[in-house]
Amino acid sequence: MSIPPGEDIGREVHESVDQVLVFVKGKGRADLGGEMHDISPGDMFAVPAGMEHDFINTGAEDMKLFTVYSPPEHPDGVVHATKADALAHPEE
Numbered sequence: 001m002s003i004p005p006g007e008d009i010g011r012e013v014h015e016s017v018d019q020v021l022v023f024v025k026g027k028g029r030a031d032l033g034g035e036m037h038d039i040s041p042g043d044m045f046a047v048p049a050g051m052e053h054d055f056i057n058t059g060a061e062d063m064k065l066f067t068v069y070s071p072p073e074h075p076d077g078v079v080h081a082t083k084a085d086a087l088a089h090p091e092e
Helices: 083-088
Strands: 020-026 030-031 036-038 045-046 053-059 064-070
Touching: 030 045, 053 064
Parallel strands: none
Antiparallel strands: 020 045, 020 064, 030 036, 030 053
């Protein structure tokens, strides 16, 4: 996933899946259930099912990360090129 400067993933809750996010480039802030944490390359965050969360790019370059859902949240092969694309196709 790539988050442009000043953008975020959008506040969300996954009711039935756990999520692990690993940040590989850029800097930002993590909002985990209202608790804020700084993000830098190499950081990892675990988000249990039911926790409201958001990840915000506070840097001047794209923030890069990968995320793993357990069990899988999206069907195999689904790619959303942008946040707008993901919001337009939430069933994927």
